[in-house]
Amino acid sequence: MATLTVRGRAAVPAVPDEATVALELSALQPSAQAAYREVAGRNAALGALCDELGIAAAARSTAGVSVGPHVEYVDGREQHRGYRSVNRVHVRLGDPDLVARLLQQAVERVEARVEGPWWRIRPDNPAHSEARRLAAENARLRAETYAAALSVRLGAIELVAEPEVKVAPPPPVGRASFAAIEAGPPIEVDPGEQLVSAALDVSFVLEQG
Numbered sequence: 708m709a710t711l712t713v714r715g716r717a718a719v720p721a722v723p724d725e726a727t728v729a730l731e732l733s734a735l736q737p738s739a740q741a742a743y744r745e746v747a748g749r750n751a752a753l754g755a756l757c758d759e760l761g762i763a764a765a766a767r768s769t770a771g772v773s774v775g776p777h778v779e780y781v782d783g784r785e786q787h788r789g790y791r792s793v794n795r796v797h798v799r800l801g802d803p804d805l806v807a808r809l810l811q812q813a814v815e816r817v818e819a820r821v822e823g824p825w826w827r828i829r830p831d832n833p834a835h836s837e838a839r840r841l842a843a844e845n846a847r848l849r850a851e852t853y854a855a856a857l858s859v860r861l862g863a864i865e866l867v868a869e870p871e872v873k874v875a876p877p878p879p880v881g882r883a884s885f886a887a888i889e890a891g892p893p894i895e896v897d898p899g900e901q902l903v904s905a906a907l908d909v910s911f912v913l914e915q916g
Contacts, residue, residue, distance in 0.1 A: 708738035709913040710912055712910040712911075713849040714846065714908050715842040715843055715906065716838075716845055717767075717905050718838065718902040718904075719902065721832055721834035721902075722899075722900055723898040723899070723900075723901055725799060725826070726824035726896075727798065727800075728797070728806060729770065729796070729808075730795070730798065730820070730821055731793060732746050732796075732817060734793075738789075742789070742874075743774050745792065750796070750862065756816055760809060761805075763832075767796060767799075768796070773791075774793075775790065777789050799867055800824075807894060819886045826898050828901055832903070842908075846909040847909070859914060860913070862914040864910070865910040865911065866909070869906065870908055904912045
């Protein structure tokens with residue numbers, strides 16, 4: 708019994724519905740305790756800002772805290788310049804306007820170093836279902852084309868399997884410190900579009916025409 712296996716593919720454009728931004732608070736002080744206290748105070752202010760903007764606590768996560776000596780090199784020699792404390796926070800957001808407001812106000816009010824946003828399409832976005840439907844249709848269409856060229860008919864479906872679809876990583880995003888800028892309008896944030904991909908392997912029994 709002859710069989711034919713094809714892979715159907717589809718890609719559907721969709722507007723991302725979730726973004727992640729990174730906010731970094733950093734302080735350089737003569738002692739480790741002073742550096743830590745300054746960052747802790749600014750982190751509390753950042754939490755209050757997120758509360759003010761309606762960003763739930765569940766959407767914020769601490770990505771790393773560090774305290775240690777800060778060293779600079781002068782004329783090839785190591786110079787101790789105090790202690791640096793750093794706190795890095797990741798925030799998930801679903802509203803592009805809110806992304807722009809958070810970045811602007813985090814810079815202006817708590818002197819945060821900002822990075823991102825990184826956009827993603829949530830697993831429950833309808834674009835995923837549409838891509839899967841189109842991939843199944845594409846698999847049958849491909850199989851029918853091969854069957855016609857071989858002068859056979861498609862019979863029963865013998866096997867259906869969904870292969871793993873690799874997701875391309877987000878492009879690298881530049882990082883900059885904006886602690887000294889003056890208040891002004893927020894930078895416009897546009898999520899653009901991304902492609903939601905799906906694939907389906909289908910095996911058909913071939914029958915003589």
